[in-house]
Amino acid sequence: MFFNSVIFAQETPVKPLRPAEAEKDTLNISLPASSVPQVIQDSTATDSIKQPPGYIAGDITYTAKDYMQMSRGENKIFLYNEAEVYYQDYELKAGVIVIDYNANEVYAGRIKDSLGNYTQTPYFKQGNNVVEPDSIRFNFDTKRALIFNSRSEQSLGEAMNLYANTVKKENDSVYFLKDGKLTTSENSEDPDYYIRVRNGKFVPNKKIIAGFSNMYIADVPTPIAVPFAYFPLNRETSASGIILPTPGQTNLRGYALQNGGYYFSINDYVDLALLGDYYTNGSYGVRVESSYAKRYKFRGALRFRYENLINSQRGFPDYNRSTIYNLQWNHNQDAKANPNSRLAASVNFGSSQYFQQSINQINTGNFLNNTLQSSVSYNKTFPGYPMVNLNLTSSVTQNTQTQSVNLTLPTLQASMERIFPFANRSGTKKGIIQNINFQYTGRGENRIATVDSLLFTDQMFDDAKVGFRHTIPVSTNFKLFKHFSTSMSFNYNETWQLKTIDIGDYNQELQLQPRDTISGFDRFATYNFNASVGTTLYGTFNFNPEGKIQAIRHTIRPNIGYGYAPAFDQYYDEYIDQNGDVRQFTRFEGGLFGTPGLNNSNNLNFAVSNVVEAKVRDRDTTKLEPKKIKLLNNLNFSTSYNLAIDSLNWSPLRMSGNTQLLNNKMSVNFGATFDPYALDNAGNRIDVFNLENGGSIFRITQANVNVSYSIDNSTFSSERELDDNTDSGGRPDDLFGSGRDFSDKRTFGREREDSGSDEPMKLYSAKVPWNFRMAYAVTYSNNRRQNEITNNSLMVSGNVDLTPKWRVGISSGYDFKQKGVTYTQFRFDRMMDSWQMNFQWVPFSSRASWFFTIGLRSSLLSDLKWEQRREPDRRL
Known part of the structure; x- marks a missing residue:
């Protein structure tokens, strides 16, 4: 009896196991169908419900570091320390894993180390979805799971981390979570913010639908809450969706909802965003933005903005209403x-x-830019010999101060490549004959000059001008006496016009000077001849080879030119003005390409260019060769002498040059004009040299100097930091302040991106990143003895990173002529792990304003921000 009480012969046989391969130290389990009891059904009865299999479908592969224990009594397998289980597309790793064959379940949890701390957190992966809980129960039959204290990362270009106390896995694509946290903070242990979700539904890589949710900052609840929430987690590069508006308040137009609308992800090549603003005083704005690209083909962006602005209230004297618009298009x-x-x-x-x-x-x-320019061009090349190039361009130039607009609709340019009729195409060209060449250039233009208020009206075409010019240059070049480069050219120009004028004699009875516009084709032709001779001279001054300056080389390039153009008086007529004087005119006045010359042009041109270089001893003692530096990049002088006139033959001498100083950190550009003739008491030029009038050889009439300087903390080291501020249409530097487009949500959070380094951030550092820029300009005028400085201004900007997270900056300047501070902007920003704060302040001028914003750096939750700003007072 005692023997029978302990024998196991009457127990249910254990399902056989597939033997493990010895070299892999793993056990593969297979449950054959023969071990599963078969149920015999009545042949007359048919069950339409498909019964689930009663065994695990597939092989289970498992391993563990310390031990793998199999309990036949409980029909379980225990795995301890670095345990791993693989089943179909499931992967489970944990400190301890228990496989229960009776319930077809697996349990995974943590283990304690020698100090009593939990280690080896479970790692559960299905496909590309990964969950890292404290413990998990998973059923092989139903594919359901209970997950406790789970952590999951949804990678959407940036990490979206999900934490939950309890998660129920319903199937492969649906999870129900309770008491969860959602954050983009990189600190998984202690996030600086999170959105607490009481109950929610989670579809991996697609969406999270939650009930009541509110934001916690540093584990402190905030009043930022919503009764329900939807978080898209689409892994696609773009997806259509609603763009939530940003509430705000303006000082002139009341409360506002800005930048709200809808984003359309049309396809992989083009997208579309429709945005709008509304203000409680009735003002509104709409915007259409689209970007498109096709690899190896083209890319571009289109943006149109329209705003209907209302100031004050109807019935008040300062009430006014206006509409403004702007179109931007870039295509490459x-x-x-x-x-x-x-x-x-x-x-x-x-x-x-x-x-x-x-x-x-x-x-x-763009506010400080007085000129807006636009152009659209199409270029077509016809290969072969001779190659022909066609270019069709439409352009618009606007002056925002005078509101004048100049349009070319369109401009057609055609050109043929240079042809050498007396030389082989493949051989070298030598001598004056073989270098003879000619080409053709044609230009047709339709130009309209109007004002902003007349755009898109019939009146804008009243003064339209149409013209064509054909140019055929014939030239050659050769060496003269081996050292003189000589060139000669003959240019033939023919101009076509569709409108000409006729001026009649003054009518004494009507007190009118007749002037008629004649429509119809007309033409005139001109030609001219030019020749030039130039050479290059070198002078080297050697110094002590052991000294710092070892040699200086001066390069001089003198050039003498001659130009002749005859008088084309055959195109001129005469009329009598109201004073009875006889005056000449040409019917081609007012044309796009000028008028034929009335007088002979017979000029001698003189020019000299200079370059000064030095050889200096390199500071690096390991280098044997001296270093070459430029003392003067160029220094140019030019003037001319007119042989066809009887007085004031010499034109003013023009001097220009530039150089680089302080290790190429400072750029200096300068220029001046010198007049050899004296002035009379009325300030007019007279045919008397200034030297003969008791003065110097030349009388300075104009001078200008421009200096720019830029340094930063890496100036004296090998590191460099590039600063670009062109996203908003501004300069590539911040001398005129840092521009910001509030409607572009992509801008926020992109500034001062992390370097990506894994090195820990230093709390204190002797290296403080900074940069400084300076631009100085001065202009002197003395044409008529006014002897005054017409422009004298200094612009500066600087930024300092006080800490790795704090940056402050300023852009300002001073106008010494007007004796006032120029456009000034103060700014600072604070970058935290998940947040960014930005402040910009213009303290005075007509653009006095400020802007403050704080929000998440994540583009997924960019609408979670707070903005306050004060607009410039338009009445000022």
Whole structure:
């Protein structure tokens, strides 16, 4: 009886195990179908419900470091320390794993180390989805799981981390979570912020749908809460969706909702965003933005903005209403797409006062720019010999101060490559004959000059001008006496016009000078001849070979030219003005390409260019060769003598040059004009040399100097930091302030990106990143003895990183002529792990304003921010 009480012969047989391969130290389990009891059904009864299999479908592979214990009584397998289980597309790693064959479940949890701390947190992976909980229970039959204290990362270009106390896995694509946390903070142990989700539904890589949720900052709850929330987790590069507006308040137009709309992810090549603003006083704005790109073909962006602005209230004397708009289009074609055809566009067109009056941006770069330029061009090349090139361009130039607009709709240019009729195409060209060449250039233009208020009206075409010019240059070049480079050219120009004028004699009875515009084709031809001779002279001054300056080399390039153009008086007529004087005119006045010359032009031209270089001993003693530096990049002098006139034959002497100083950190450009003739008491030039009038050889009439200087903390080291501020249309530096487009949400959070280094951040460092820029300009005028400084201004900007997270900066200047401070901007920003704070302040001028924002750096949660700003007072 005792023996029978302990025998196991009456127990249910254990399902056989697949033997493990010895060299892999793993056990593969297979449950054959023969071990599963078969149920015999009545042949007359049919069950339409498909029964689930009663065994594990597939092989289980497992391993552990310390031990793998199999309990036949409980039908379980225990794995301890670095345990791993692989089943179908499931992967499970943990400190301890228990496989229960009776329930077809697996349990995984942590283990304690020698200090009593939990280690080897479970790692559960299904496909590309990874969950890292404290413990997990998973059923092989139902594919359901209970996950406790889970952590999951959804990688969408940036990490979105999900934490939950309890997660129920319903199936492969649906999870239900309770008491969860959602954050983009990189600190998984102690995030600086998170969104607490009480209950929610989680679909990996697609979305999270949650009930009541609110934000916690440093584990402190905030009143930022919503009754329900939707978080998209689409792994696609882009997805359509609603763009939430940003609430705010303006000092002139009341409360506002800005930058709200919808984003359309049309396809992989183009997208579209429709945005709008609304203000409680009735003002509104709409924007359409689209980007497109096709690899190896083209890429571009289109942006259109329209704003209806209302100031004050109806019935008040300062009430006014205006509309402004702006169109920006950039298109670039890949050179490899079609080498013989190219379309390019750079458009910035709209109302002249758009950047001064626009509500939803403070763009200092465009605000301080008085000229807006736009162009769209198409170029077509016809290969072969001779090669022909066609270019069709439409351009617009706007002056935002005078509101004048100049349009060319369009300009056609055609050119043929240079042809050498007396030389072989493949051989070298020698002598005056073989170097004779000619080419053809044609230009046709339709130009319209109007003002901003007349755009898109019939009146803008009243003064349109159409003209064509054909140019055929014939030239050659050769060596004279081996050292003199000589060139000669003959240019033939023919101009076509569709409108000419006729001026009649003054009508005494009507008190009118008749002037008629004649429509119809007319033409005139001109020609001229030019020749020049030049050479190059070198002078070297050697010094002590052991000294710092070892040698100085002076390069001089003198050039003498001659130009002749005859008088084309055959195109001129005469009329009698109101004073009875006989005057000459040409019917081609007012044309696009000028008028034929009335007088002979017979000029001698003189020019000299200079370059001064030095050889200095290199500071690096390991280098044997001296270092070459330029003392003067160039120093140019030019003047001319007119042989065809009887007085004031010499033109003013023009001097210009530039150089680099302080290890090429400082750039200096300078120029001056010197007049050899004296002035009378009225300030007019007279045919008397200034030296003969008791003065110097030359009388300075104009001079200018421009100096720019830029240094930073890496100036004296090998490191460099590039600063670019062109996103908002400003300068590549911040001398005129840092521009910011508030409607572009992509801008926020992109500044001062982390370097990506894994090195720990130093709390204190002797290296403080900084940069400094300076630009100085002065202009002197003395044409009529005014002897005054017409412009004298200094612009400076600087930025200092007080800590790795704090940066402050200033842009300002001083106008010594007007005796006042120029456009000034103060700014600082604070970058935290997940947050960024930015402040910009213009303390005075008509653009006095400030802007403050704090928000998440994550583009996924960019709408979680707070903004406050004060607009410039338009009444000032």
